[in-house]
Amino acid sequence: MNRNYEILQELNQLSPLLASIGTDNVFAVPDGYFNSIAPTVLQCVLPYQGSNNPGAAAVPAGYFDTLASNIMASIKSHEDTAAALNHISKKMPFEVPAGYFDGLYSHILQRAQATETAPLPLPLQNIDRNTPYEVPAGYFTQLADSTLGKIRQPHKVISMPRRIIRYAAAAIITGAIALGVFKITQQPAQPGASVATTINPSIEKGKNMNQQVFTEAINNLSEESIVNYLQATGNETDMAALTSELEELNLPAQEAYFLDNNTLDNFLTDLELNNTN
Amino acid sequence: MPNIHPDDKELLLQFKNPALKERAFTAIIKKYQEKLYWHIRRMVVQHEDANDVLQNMFIKVWNGLDNFREDSQLYTWLYRIATNECLTFLEQQKKRLAISLSDEEGVMANTLKAEKNFDANKIEWKLQLAMQQLPEKQRLVFNLRYYDEMPYEQMSRVLQTSEGALKASYHHAVKKIEDYLLNH
Numbered sequence: 001m002n003r004n005y006e007i008l009q010e011l012n013q014l015s016p017l018l019a020s021i022g023t024d025n026v027f028a029v030p031d032g033y034f035n036s037i038a039p040t041v042l043q044c045v046l047p048y049q050g051s052n053n054p055g056a057a058a059v060p061a062g063y064f065d066t067l068a069s070n071i072m073a074s075i076k077s078h079e080d081t082a083a084a085l086n087h088i089s090k091k092m093p094f095e096v097p098a099g100y101f102d103g104l105y106s107h108i109l110q111r112a113q114a115t116e117t118a119p120l121p122l123p124l125q126n127i128d129r130n131t132p133y134e135v136p137a138g139y140f141t142q143l144a145d146s147t148l149g150k151i152r153q154p155h156k157v158i159s160m161p162r163r164i165i166r167y168a169a170a171a172i173i174t175g176a177i178a179l180g181v182f183k184i185t186q187q188p189a190q191p192g193a194s195v196a197t198t199i200n201p202s203i204e205k206g207k208n209m210n211q212q213v214f215t216e217a218i219n220n221l222s223e224e225s226i227v228n229y230l231q232a233t234g235n236e237t238d239m240a241a242l243t244s245e246l247e248e249l250n251l252p253a254q255e256a257y258f259l260d261n262n263t264l265d266n267f268l269t270d271l272e273l274n275n276t277n
Numbered sequence: 278m279p280n281i282h283p284d285d286k287e288l289l290l291q292f293k294n295p296a297l298k299e300r301a302f303t304a305i306i307k308k309y310q311e312k313l314y315w316h317i318r319r320m321v322v323q324h325e326d327a328n329d330v331l332q333n334m335f336i337k338v339w340n341g342l343d344n345f346r347e348d349s350q351l352y353t354w355l356y357r358i359a360t361n362e363c364l365t366f367l368e369q370q371k372k373r374l375a376i377s378l379s380d381e382e383g384v385m386a387n388t389l390k391a392e393k394n395f396d397a398n399k400i401e402w403k404l405q406l407a408m409q410q411l412p413e414k415q416r417l418v419f420n421l422r423y424y425d426e427m428p429y430e431q432m433s434r435v436l437q438t439s440e441g442a443l444k445a446s447y448h449h450a451v452k453k454i455e456d457y458l459l460n461h
Contacts, residue, residue, distance in 0.1 A: 004426040011423070014448060015455040018404075023424050026401045027318055028393050033328075034314070038306040041332055042299060045339040 163261055170264050282308040285351040292342055302342075306335055309352070312425065313359045319408070319420050320363040322388045326370075334362045349434060356427075356435045360417060367413060385409040400458075407457035411450055418443055419450040 003023070011019040256263045283291075283304055291301035313334065318327040337358055345354060374384065386409050389395065389402070396402055408416055417436065421427040422443075429440040436443065 007422065007426050011451065014451040017455055017458060018423075018451055021400050021404055024401055025315070026392075026394065026399070026405060027315075027324070029314075029324060033324075034310055037310045037314075037331065037335075038303045041306060041335040041339070042303065044332060044336050045302075 166261065166264050286347070289342075289345070289347065289351065302339060305338070305342075305351070309355050313355060316356065316359055316420060316425060317363055319405075319424065320413075320416065321366055321370075322385060322392070326366065330359070330362045330366050334359050337362070350431075353431055353434045356421075357437075360435060363417075364413060403458055403461065404454065406461070407454040410457055411453060415446050415450045415453075418446040419454070422447050 008019060252263050252267050260266075288301050288305050288308070291297040292305070294301075310331070314327060314331050317330045317334070318324065321327050321330060334355075338355065341358075345351070386406055389405055389409060390397075408419060411419060414436075418432065421432050421435065422429075427435070429443050432438075432443050433440045438446075
């Protein structure tokens with residue numbers, strides 16, 4: 001057989017040893033095998049053809065001619081078998097000892113009683129039947145009461161953790177500060193409508209004073225006018241003071257609240273100290 | 278005298294004609310039976326197994342030929358069915374005989390040694406033994422290239438694998454076989 005030159009060249013490059021072997025067939029095939037393949041396969045596929053095509057002859061030749069007689073023969077065969085079975089005696093071929101069934105009940109009863117009264121095996125006889133476990137003294141007498149007590153117990157009130165209260169307080173303060181800032185910055189810029197001027201005209205007057213004159217004026221204020229002023233406008237003034245204080249101070253970083261529970265307390269303490277100084 | 282087989286297109290046309298269907302199918306079997314038989318035989322080794330696989334394969338061809346799209350070659354399509362049947366048979370055989378992956382080559386080598394004309398000294402038989410060391414897919418590639426001299430492009434359609442992967446597979450197969458022949 002002539003080998004493909006290109007393929008042989010490729011093989012020669014890969015393995016000259018393999019290229020030298022050749023492609024001679026070593027397997028044997030039965031004589032005439034290749035002549036028998038086509039008829040064998042057709043024999044197999046022709047029933048398939050019948051099933052694919054219902055109109056084609058799918059039954060052996062003469063099948064319907066003999067069908068009735070075949071069915072009759074089959075019925076007769078069944079009848080013959082039934083008749084033959086009817087003639088067979090129903091007597092069992094096995095034997096039982098004489099009087100076996102008479103004494104069977106009493107025999108079973110006897111064995112059952114013997115099992116009930118039988119002593120325990122020796123190793124078990126010597127083992128104490130008391131369980132080795134211990135129960136606290138009075139456990140069983142108190143069991144009913146303690147169970148009922150648990151049932152009647154009022155619902156537990158779970159208090160909010162202290163840490164959450166701190167965060168809530170921080171949120172409230174932040175909100176209040178933001179609200180204050182918003183209120184101050186959103187005031188209409190009309191003459192005589194500022195916080196200070198609406199609170200007390202002396203503050204407006206004080207704005208135009210120099211430090212020394214301002215200090216003197218403050219010192220000359222009577223205690224009564226200070227009390228009256230704070231009573232009338234204390235909230236807003238405190239808020240304004242707090243806001244200005246906060247603008248100057250650096251608020252703790254957000255992470256600080258998570259790292260240390262006392263962050264807010266410390267901050268507020270510092271703030272208070274600064275205000276009092 | 279070599280058999281002159283009708284053209285595939287002509288055979289397919291005849292197969293579509295109910296009156297010529299059986300004759301066309303017989304002609305297709307006769308045209309490709311030997312090539313396909315040897316392709317199968319080299320994979321399953323025993324004649325009885327090869328015969329079963331070949332017959333099953335042709336039964337499938339009979340059932341599927343009506344739906345065969347002529348955009349691919351009949352020859353390629355037949356090889357693909359034969360290859361799939363081989364792989365299915367080998368898989369079932371492994372399950373039936375409970376052969377593990379490590380035992381597989383030993384079992385196939387023993388089957389080879391039980392062949393009628395087996396001669397351990399003949400290089401052709403050694404080559405068959407060496408081929409049993411290869412994984413199934415690599416053995417298929419080697420068979421198609423070495424014995425059937427199939428171009429990679431056609432092999433790619435039969436095995437549904439890229440030409441590059443087939444070249445690499447053939448290269449590895451040749452090297453493994455050479456290594457076996459030099460050491461046994």
